[in-house]
Amino acid sequence: MSDDSAVRPRPEAAVALRPASGGRVEGGFWGARQRVNREVTIPLGEERIRESGAFTNLELAGRGAGGEHQGKVFADSDVYKWLEAVAWERGRASGSPAPTAISDESLASSYGEAVKLVAGAQRTDGYLHTHTQLTGRERYSDLASSHELYCAGHLMQAAVAGSRATGDRSLLDVATRFADHLVKDLPADALDGHPEIETALAELYRETGTRPYLDLAARMVAGRGRELLPLKGHHGPGIRQDRVPVREATTVEGHAVRAMYLAAGAADVAVETADEGLLTALDRQWHDMVATKTYLTGGLGANWYGEAFGGHHELTPETAYCETCAAIGSVQWSWRMLLATGEPAYADLMERTLYNAVLPGVSLGGDRFFYVNALRVRAGANPDDRRAPARGRQDWYGTACCPPNVMRLLSSLDHYVATQNQDGIQLHLYAGGTVRAGEVVLEIETDYPWNGHVDIVVRETPGRPWALSARIPSWSDPSLAPAAPGSYHRIHRTWHPGDRITLDLGVRPRLTVAVPRLDVARGQVAVERGPLVYCLEQADHPGVVVDDLCVASPDLRDGPPLTGLPPDVVPIIARGRAHVHRQTDDGFPYRTATTPRAPDHTGTADLTFIPYYTWANRGVGPMTIWTPMH
Amino acid sequence: MSDDSAVRPRPEAAVALRPASGGRVEGGFWGARQRVNREVTIPLGEERIRESGAFTNLELAGRGAGGEHQGKVFADSDVYKWLEAVAWERGRASGSPAPTAISDESLASSYGEAVKLVAGAQRTDGYLHTHTQLTGRERYSDLASSHELYCAGHLMQAAVAGSRATGDRSLLDVATRFADHLVKDLPADALDGHPEIETALAELYRETGTRPYLDLAARMVAGRGRELLPLKGHHGPGIRQDRVPVREATTVEGHAVRAMYLAAGAADVAVETADEGLLTALDRQWHDMVATKTYLTGGLGANWYGEAFGGHHELTPETAYCETCAAIGSVQWSWRMLLATGEPAYADLMERTLYNAVLPGVSLGGDRFFYVNALRVRAGANPDDRRAPARGRQDWYGTACCPPNVMRLLSSLDHYVATQNQDGIQLHLYAGGTVRAGEVVLEIETDYPWNGHVDIVVRETPGRPWALSARIPSWSDPSLAPAAPGSYHRIHRTWHPGDRITLDLGVRPRLTVAVPRLDVARGQVAVERGPLVYCLEQADHPGVVVDDLCVASPDLRDGPPLTGLPPDVVPIIARGRAHVHRQTDDGFPYRTATTPRAPDHTGTADLTFIPYYTWANRGVGPMTIWTPMH
Incomplete structure (x- = not known):
């Protein structure tokens, strides 16, 4: 049986479940998303990555004659993640009964050209990182920030995808040369500021059977939490997953994407080395994350500052960071924990996250992207950040980690079913x-x-x-x-x-409330239906500001299709009303009261909730997932 | 009559009120705070600034033989703000009937030595910025980040203080040489990424009568909002007060300290040039800030990311940035608006801000400082930032803007009465x-x-x-x-x-609620008494987590003094109870409910509220200003 799974534990791995990945998603909800991903997002990604200079960086590094590096230090990883998506897509395409607008041949050609650039940029000893090569910085001299191993990790994942999906080993040769170099020459105790290589090395081991790759991954997982990495700005060591050893941690902290990638890699190491203690620690962290640091959407990361987890129950809707990449990392971690344990809670979070934290990251048309996924955008939201949700999805980002990450996940979604x-x-x-x-x-x-x-x-x-x-x-x-x-x-x-x-499965609209410690949801409800979290969007409520809307009754019903959204999207209708924003409310917003006074309301009218992942596809305006209930 | 006021409009300025600053604060609440400031904080500041290398920077720049600059690009400003505090203190000391532990002579000597260093570091043409001088960077080549003019502004304010408080013109000579150089040689359209020089130039004009200083300030105020400054990181131009011209802005945005300093400078320019349009614009922004962007404490800045204002009604308690410097800037702006208009609302905000947003920035002992002033710290708060309120007040900061800013404000508080x-x-x-x-x-x-x-x-x-x-x-x-x-x-x-x-004035405990749009306060109350905002602190509530406490009755009463707080501090007692945090609450914190269900509570018991400015003086633990009322 062919096994092209994105995550493929070795036969001897300590897992409860193994991926059944020979099948494929076709048609229906996810089939439509995958089609858009293949026909719109991936080709657009190639174009944007070309515009960003990331291909040129590889070309220049290949010539070895120097030249100015363009974009961020991790620009190479955009190419690799896109390559991974193309690789999985090629695997899916080869079995497709219905040819799509993007031919298998054009994908193969794009893939081949990019792999040629990558291979050409690799140094003879296996090293590859265009920013380091073009700037002449000493290798591994600034691992806290350089993202050298982070990029290496994405290269390895793309290479594994290429090999598994189509048997094309061209990129795998590049990756193993790099990995062999790392095994041999990477300074002892070296850690990347941004985890990612751990899970990649583990998967490369799974693909090649080369045990030293796994050993290196295990060494890196064990090496974190000893404050070996230099501090950054005002942040403590937690931001780089370097405050507490993985084995001792009781919660997730710091940069959410880094936390998820590290946890995924640690889970890989745990099952391949049958390390029960490590798995138990990860299980504890996962449950703490779910209980205290996970948004209703499955989104992760409450703080813009450091793109980081907040404290326990710090889950403010409008300042939610919920980076699309963190959601993807969460799916990766949960999947590994599901394989390890067979516990359904992991699959529950995966599904929630896919629909409500990954999918919002890309527009329905597949051509615009959210980096940050807020659960509320107010009237008068601050748009002064190029990642601000109030600005809507953007064509691309200077830090373009999220779009190609969505691409590779959607292209490999078949493996997670x-x-x-x-x-x-x-x-x-x-x-x-x-x-x-x-x-x-x-x-x-x-x-x-x-x-x-x-x-x-x-x-x-x-x-x-x-x-x-x-x-x-x-x-x-x-x-x-x-x-x-x-x-x-x-x-x-x-x-x-x-x-x-x-x-x-009993899909019908329901109201959701939160525990008291989750104070930002106090007195509020959310609307859900099946795996989908819903929201109120300004587009459906002319004449009143979403900020002022309240749910007035627990009765919810499915509504008719909405203009501007795909016809299969089911809106939900509830009776509601609006706070009356009074003239006096424009003064100091705090007033003395012996007992709290209920605010004035309008009469009731229908509110229209739409699936959160569809918001900001009909213009951008105020939106909320949590709504007061009065 | 002597007029040593920190803000002294020219006789021809368009103001409704003029400072009556010949008097002094003695004894009582603020007298005690000033005494601590003089006897503990200012001497400690000198020591910390010395340790930071900021004096050495001046010394090295004075020698002109190069040397490594220590600390941040704006390290000079720590010296200047401290010098300003010493200058005001010398003025206050000279009339003091009761000599304090820190003699007038020792202050004069510290002052003189520091001024000598500053004067020695100044270039012959008047320029002075040790970071630029020691690194050899071209002057004014990176004004968006270099803080050259920001430092110049603090130098000017210190110089004006020296001149007004004691007639000592030694630093004023340095400042005017610098200002003359700027008038002559600063590139047209030059703006500093961090406003501050605008209000300083206006005050230097007031002190010297040299009109070109005011003209330069006016030019800089008018020049902002045209996107002339390069962008920084992911931020748009708003972060540096460069998105909308001051005259057109309807709200405050971006970095809160920068916003306040710019607004103060714009107010100075408006009254000195009788520019009614500019004053009207500032008045509009101030009222929008009060209605939608001001915490109950008077604190400003909802976002750690960019140390910035959030959107309208984005006032999350636990992630409040509320930088101590922003509160000080707010007092400065409000005072100028009060002088311009005579409207009591400005004085109301000043008082609220002084007690509840400036004062928390320093410990009761005067030796530890908050940079960030959260309105809530949870159990399980994230401590992974050296400015995190959950870590408590710190001895000092790498970016040490706040401590000397508190010093200079307390030393000049007499002028704002x-x-x-x-x-x-x-x-x-x-x-x-x-x-x-x-x-x-x-x-x-x-x-x-x-x-x-x-x-x-x-x-x-x-x-x-x-x-x-x-x-x-x-x-x-x-x-x-x-x-x-x-x-x-x-x-x-x-x-x-x-x-x-x-x-x-009717000082008695009261409950405060917020307008509906301020959703983070929904279903919650705050306790206030006179100008003081109160909070619940863990230290007074053993056996239960502050996060779970609720107010159960609107009846409030004054309580007896608390061990560990000064005996004059009046606590407030209320009946309360606690949410019961159930075992099941440790799972996914969201649950389906047809109608929201009230959480389980304990029986009632007394809650003890303390003035917010006194929190974290008996250890650091969970704390909240807003408390649910059930």
């Missing part, structure tokens, strides 16, 4: 298409997430019995769901081709 | 001591802010009638106050020595 083990097959995400695992082929038919009905049809099966386990999301309506929400519905039997299982 | 005009005398702040204005001498006797009774005794008066106007703070209890809160109580008559007026 299902797993297998001796018990049988586990379905974690619901997407139309095919699931292949060993001798089993399943076909999934569903309009999920708009509809909670999922048909699972057995197309091929061995004669012996096995268990189909289908995740029942924790938000499922217990009165409809076939098993307890937050568990797997397990059906063990002998299957026959043509067998059909129909699940009802 | 009262004003005069043709109508008579206006009292804006209540502090024990003497007020002198023309032929009038008043003595103020009060235990304010602990007690609302203020005795005003006429000591000297001309025979003709004049009006005494005493500000009735907007928070005053209308049933006690002698005039409408937020106005001046005006008594016009012929006065005689010995006349005594007794005011009752």
Whole structure:
């Protein structure tokens, strides 16, 4: 059986589940997103990366005659992440029955040209980092900031993708030369300020079987938290994941993307070395993150300052950083924890994060991107930052980490749908298409997430019995769901081709509230439906400012399609009203009161909630996920 | 009459009020703070500044033989702000009947030595900026970041203070040489990334009568908002006050300290050039700031990222930046607007800001400092920043702008108490001591802010009638106050020595709520008493986490003195209870609910509120200004 999975534990790894990645997503919600990704986002990415000078950097480094480096120190990684997306896309394309507007040939040609540039830029000893090469800075002399190993990591991930998806080993040769160099020549104790290489080295080990790659990854994971990296600006060592050893940490902290990448790499090391202590530490951190540092959307990182996690329960909606990359890193970590443990909570967060923290990062058209994903944008929001959500999605960013990260995740989404083990097959995400695992082929038919009905049809099966386990999301309506929400519905039997299982996951609109310590949600509700978090957007509420809207009744109902959004998008209608913003409210906004006085309201009217991932596709204005309920 | 005021409009300036600054604060609340400032903070400042290398920088620059610059590009300004404090202190000391532990002589000697270093470092053409001189960077080649003119501004303010307080013109000579150089040689359109020189040049003009200084200030105020400064990091031009011309702006934005300093300078220019349009624009911005961007404490700046104002109503308690310097800048701007207009709202904000946003910046002992003043610190707050409030006040900072800024404000606080005009005398702040204005001498006797009774005794008066106007703070209890809160109580008559007026300003504990748009305060109350904002601190609530406390009753009462706080500090007691943090709250913190469910509570118990400025003086732990009321 072919296994092109983005994450592929070795046979001896201590995992509960193994990826079932021979299948593919086709049609439906995610199929449409993948099509846009292939036809719009990836070609546009190539163009933007070209404009940014990142290809030129490789070309100049290849000539070895010097030249001015363009863009950020990590510009190479934009190329690598885009290459990874193209690699997965080539793998998907090769089996595609319906040719898309972007031909397999054009993808292969783009890929080949870029790989040639990358290979050409590599030094004879295996080293590669165009910023270091072009500026003449000494290698590894500023690892806290240079992103040399961060870029190396993305190169390795792209190379593994190329090898797994199409058998094209051209980039893998570059990556292994680099990795061999690192194993041999990297100074002892060297750590990159931005983790990423740990998970990449582990995967390169998985692909090649070269154990020293894993050992180096393990050394780097173990080396963090000893304050070896120099401090940066006003930040303490936590910002670079260097305050507390991974094995001792009880929570996640610092730069959210770095935290997620490091945790993913640590999880890889833990399962490949059967390090239960490390896995337990990661499990503890993950649960603390979920309980105290995760936005309703699954978004991570409360602080713009340092692009970092805040303290416990510091989850302010409008200043949420929730970098798209952090959400992608969260999916990567959760997937690894799911493989390691088989616990459904990991899949729950993955799904929440995919729909509500990754997907908002790209426009419905696939051509504009959010770096920061706020849960609220106010009237009078401050637009004075090129990443400010109030400015809407942008064409591209000077720091362009997020767009190609979305590309590579969407191109490899097929790998995150299902797993297998001796018990049988586990379905974690619901997407139309095919699931292949060993001798089993399943076909999934569903309009999920708009509809909670999922048909699972057995197309091929061995004669012996096995268990189909289908995740029942924790938000499922217990009165409809076939098993307890937050568990797997397990059906063990002998299957026959043509067998059909129909699940009802209980997708219907619901109100969500938060624990008291989450004070920013006090007195407020959110609207959700299935895996989707909803929001109120200004576009649907002319004549009143979203900031003033309140939910007046717990009754929610599905609404008709909205102009300007795809016709399958289901809005939700609730009765609401608005605070009256009085003239006197334009003075000092605090007033003496013996007892708090309820504010004046308008009469009730319908409020229209839309899926959060669709916001800012009809212009940009005030938006909120949390709404007061009066 | 001597007029040593920190802000001294020219006789022809378009102002409604003029400072009455011949008097002094003695005893009482502010007298005690000034004593600590003189005896602890200023000597400690000299030591810390010496340790930082800032004096050495001046010495090296004076030798002209090069040498390594220590500290930040703006290190010179630490010396200048400290010098300004010493200058004011020398002026206050000279009239002091009770010699303090720090003798006038030692202050004079410190002052003289530092001025000698400064004068020695100055280039023959008047230029002075040790970082530029020692690094050899071209002058004015990086004004967006170099802080050359920012430092020049603080030099000028220190020089004006020296001249006014003691007649010592040694530093004034340095400042005018520099200013003459700038008038002559500064490139046209040159702007500093950090405003400050505008208000300094205006004051230097006031002190010297040299009109080109004012013209240069006016040119710089008019030059902003045209995107002339290069962009910085991810920030737009707003961060450096360069997005919208001052005359057109409707709100304050960007870096809060820069915004305040620029506004103060613009107000100086407006009154000295009788520019009504500019003053109107400033008035509009000030009112928008008060209505939408000011914390209950008077603190400014919601965002760590860029140390900046947030959008409208973006006033999150725990991530409040509220830099101590921004509060000081706010006092400076409000005072100038008060002089220009005579409107009591400006004095109201000044008082609120002094007690609750400036004063928390320094410990009760005068030896530790907050840079950032959060309104809430949670259990599990993130300490990974050297400015994080959760770490408590620090001895000093690498960027040490705040401590010497507090020093100079406290040393010149006497100047902000009262004003005069043709109508008579206006009292804006209540502090024990003497007020002198023309032929009038008043003595103020009060235990304010602990007690609302203020005795005003006429000591000297001309025979003709004049009006005494005493500000009735907007928070005053209308049933006690002698005039409408937020106005001046005006008594016009012929006065005689010995006349005594007794005011009752209605100081008693009260609950405060916020407008609905200020969603972070939704369902919550704050406790205030007179001009003081109170908070709950962990130290007074063993066995329960402050994060979980709620106010249960609107009844508040004064409590007995607390161990570890000065005996005059009046705590406030309220009935409260605590949310019960349940085991299940340690999972995903969001749950489905048809209708929001009230959380479980403990039984009631007393809560102890303390003045916010006294927090973190008995260890550091969770603290909050806003508390839910259930």
